[in-house]
Amino acid sequence: MKKYFPLILLVFLFLTQTVFAQDIYNVVFMVAPFAGKLNGAPMPDYKYGRMVSGDQIILDLRVMDVKVTAEEYGQNLAFSFDKPLEMVADGVSAEVQKVILEEDQRVCLRTPTMDDGADLEITWSRYQMSPVYRDFIRAITGILNGEPDERYAPYEDYSIMFDVQSAWQEGKTLGYTFRDVDGNNVDELLFGEMIEDVTGTPLYDMYTIQNGELVHVFDGWDRNRYYLSQSGVFIRQGSDSAFHSFTSYYAYGNGNLRLMRSVIYDWNRNSSAPWFLSYTSDMDSESATPISKDEAQAIMSYYIGRNVSLTRFMK
Numbered sequence: 001m002k003k004y005f006p007l008i009l010l011v012f013l014f015l016t017q018t019v020f021a022q023d024i025y026n027v028v029f030m031v032a033p034f035a036g037k038l039n040g041a042p043m044p045d046y047k048y049g050r051m052v053s054g055d056q057i058i059l060d061l062r063v064m065d066v067k068v069t070a071e072e073y074g075q076n077l078a079f080s081f082d083k084p085l086e087m088v089a090d091g092v093s094a095e096v097q098k099v100i101l102e103e104d105q106r107v108c109l110r111t112p113t114m115d116d117g118a119d120l121e122i123t124w125s126r127y128q129m130s131p132v133y134r135d136f137i138r139a140i141t142g143i144l145n146g147e148p149d150e151r152y153a154p155y156e157d158y159s160i161m162f163d164v165q166s167a168w169q170e171g172k173t174l175g176y177t178f179r180d181v182d183g184n185n186v187d188e189l190l191f192g193e194m195i196e197d198v199t200g201t202p203l204y205d206m207y208t209i210q211n212g213e214l215v216h217v218f219d220g221w222d223r224n225r226y227y228l229s230q231s232g233v234f235i236r237q238g239s240d241s242a243f244h245s246f247t248s249y250y251a252y253g254n255g256n257l258r259l260m261r262s263v264i265y266d267w268n269r270n271s272s273a274p275w276f277l278s279y280t281s282d283m284d285s286e287s288a289t290p291i292s293k294d295e296a297q298a299i300m301s302y303y304i305g306r307n308v309s310l311t312r313f314m315k
Contacts, residue, residue, distance in 0.1 A: 027048070027122070027124045029048075029049075031061060034118060050309070051070045051309075061118045064083060067081070076100050077100070084096065085109040158205075158216070173195075174193060174194065174310075176192070176313065177309060200306050202220075204219065210255050224238040228308055233249050246282055249262070261277060
């Protein structure tokens with residue numbers, strides 16, 4: 001049996017890596033419209049994304065939208081396109097629907113028409129995940145797949161996702177992503193649901209790392225969801241009944257959320273004028289200032305939620 005132990009260990013490590021961790025890649029797409037149809041030099045549009053093998057992204061190349069799929073190809077990444085593009089090398093143009101790139105290698109493509117198209121440039125690099133986050137994600141993935149991890153019990157303290165995992169297995173898709181929300185060069189870890197509702201991508205949890213330790217910044221649930229706005233402000237939408245709800249806005253920094261303002265709907269307090277504005281409480285209208293419905297709508301329309309690309313927790 002001893003002589004087979006190294007082989008068994010290698011198989012175990014391979015399977016563990018396959019099931020519990022995915023390599024994540026930083027991918028940059030630069031789309032530069034052709035100058036012929038524009039006044040002055042074209043302004044390139046950069047689209048940054050963290051992708052795993054199998055992820056797709058849709059790019060607007062002016063004359064057409066192109067769906068790009070990233071897939072691992074040994075130590076490289078292969079990018080496949082649902083429509084043919086042109087690649088020019090050494091003065092020779094060739095039609096391609098797939099390119100294979102090494103890390104930090106750059107490829108320049110273009111749309112097949114020169115009338116009103118765009119150049120497309122792609123480059124990628126590996127995302128260096130913090131060991132703290134990597135260990136946590138592996139544990140969370142195992143728990144969601146019915147493999148308890150005593151280091152993270154009770155599980156509900158770490159994410160509401162454990163309360164919805166039965167729904168997740170019936171079709172709800174949960175995922176995670178990394179984002180330096182406050183610009184301090186430390187990525188936050190976000191858990192969310194891989195859907196897009198009217199506000200954006202629902203987020204359930206955010207973590208950061210302080211002094212090498214995992215810090216739980218916020219937690220949400222189905223009727224208490226967070227969203228990331230275009231400006232980096234967090235939007236929290238909550239409700240405990242049809243007669244009481246709130247939409248709060250938070251700035252984030254140094255591992256803490258700071259309430260900026262909250263729009264509160266409290267029909268029980270005043271059924272004829274149920275809208276209130278508070279700077280001190282996200283849901284209590286007792287010390288809040290009455291406002292009109294139009295004023296409430298104006299505040300809630302100011303911050304626009306965004307869709308956040310998430311990496312799937314693997315089954």
